[in-house]
Amino acid sequence: MNKLMLLVGAAAGYVLGARAGRERYDQIADQANKAWSSPKVQETVEQVRAKAPEVASKVTDQAKAKADEVKSKVSGTETTDADGTYENATGSLDGGGEATVDATGFGPGGDKLP
Known part of the structure; x- marks a missing residue:
């Protein structure tokens, strides 16, 4: 019974709100159109556009x-x-696939990798 009452109340609220909502929406839309059409707003729009x-x-x-x-x-x-060779600050790759890495900047010491 409680669920039925909740659904009836929600339906009634929706119908009444939709009617009032459309009227209020039309009022807000009219005010927005008046504001947009005002010469001051249009002047500002042109300044921004320029x-x-x-x-x-x-x-x-x-x-x-x-x-x-x-x-x-x-x-x-x-x-x-x-030829496929690659080089950057940390190492290089030659055309044969041999890689060399500069490990001095890694980890806690120059000879230790993380």
């Missing part, structure tokens, strides 16, 4: 500079040749 390319260019330049900065810190010096 300034947007300049801001986009500035942000793009800053992002590229930061990317170059990060890239220089991360990649170091790496080379890969056509």
Whole structure:
């Protein structure tokens, strides 16, 4: 019986809320349209629209500079040749598959790997 009463109450609330909700929604939508159509808002929109390319260019330049900065810190010096050899700051790989590793920067001591 309690579940039935809960369902009836929820259904009644939904129906009544939907009717009042649509009216309130229409009021809010009308107010939003009036605000958007006001000359002050449209003037501000035009100012932002005119300034947007300049801001986009500035942000793009800053992002590229930061990317170059990060890239220089991360990649170091790496080379890969056509014969399959590879070299970076921690080691190299020759064309025959022989790898050499600079282990001096690893672990607690230069001769100990972690």
